Amino acid sequence: MLTDERRTLILDRLRSQGRVLAADLSAELDVSQDTIRRDLRDLDEAGLLRRVHGGALPRDAGAQPFAERTRRAPAVKASIARRAAACARDGQVIVIDGGTTTLEVARALGDDLRATVVTTSPPVAIALADHPGLEVTVVGGTLRREPLVTVGADAVESLRAVRADLVYLGVCGLHPEIGVTTDDIEERHVKAAMIAGAAEVLALADGDKLGTAMPFVVAPLREVTHLITDHGVTESDLAPYRALGLEVLQA
Structure with a gap:
């Protein structure tokens, strides 16, 4: 060729x-x-x-509108979200990051769940507005238009005060050596604050995000407890993550 x-x-x-x-x-x-x-x-x-x-x-990947991102691999995202939602437990404080997969997690949370949700994502908050058992707090800050998340010093400071039982983390890239990465420096600070106060961190990443890294490092993989990905990822691709101690769940 x-x-x-x-x-x-x-x-x-x-x-x-x-x-x-x-x-x-x-x-x-x-x-x-x-x-x-x-x-x-x-x-x-x-x-x-x-x-x-x-x-x-x-x-223009970093500038794609949120609505356009929702149209990419919807079945895979929904499958990952259902697997992730099953990890939530009554009485927990749950932080839900922004992103199209985390939005699907919000939609997949069972009506019988009784918990407190903190989110930087207005779409996630709207999706949970009618949930009968959740108390939802939206973190304030500056709204990034494309991913529809709040960022900035106010958002970081608010998240530093949260000791979450569970974080659903949206990721742009997940690399065994480099760690969790994103394409925006402001989002990097917000995601890092989420992770710092959490007992469990669930990174949600389809197979295309594994082994890739974006410009800004959020955290090393030792700060992530679970990787939830799709069933199409091979065991050889998952082996480096298992070796680092992550519990791998495939949807």
């Missing part, structure tokens, strides 16, 4: 899948990962994608 053909295929995969992993492209195209990394670097420099550790995202 010629270089231009290979790079066209990479861009096609990116458009259809929302992200690409260097290891997967290397195996599919039967070329070295060094070759794929050069392709991704050159495509990034040409403004055609955004290179991240382990692969690439669309150039």
Whole structure:
């Protein structure tokens, strides 16, 4: 396959899948990962994608509107959310991060659950507004328009005062060596505050997010207790996370 053909295929995969992993492209195209990394670097420099550790995202991935993000892999998100929601227990203080998968978790919480929910996500709060057994607190701050979450010093300070039993954490990237990462420095501080006060941290990540890393590190993986991902992830891909002590749950 010629270089231009290979790079066209990479861009096609990116458009259809929302992200690409260097290891997967290397195996599919039967070329070295060094070759794929050069392709991704050159495509990034040409403004055609955004290179991240382990692969690439669309150039405008961080600016996609929330409604558009909800249309990506809805069945996978719903499956992960149902598995995650089953971990909630009566009497807990639960922090729910922003994101489209965490929104599905909110929708999946059983009507019989009696708990306190703290969230930085207005869509999550709205989804829980009619839940009969939950007391819902929305953390104030500056609203980021694309992900629809609150950030800033007020949000961080509020979360530092919460000693949560359980955190449902939305992640942009989850890498065995680099840890939990995100694409926005303000969100990084908010997510770190969530994790710092929690007894259990459930990272919700479909297979495409595993092995990738975004620019801003939220926390090392030793601060995460559970990884909840989809059933399509292979055991070899999960092994590094199990080795670090995470309890892995597949939906």
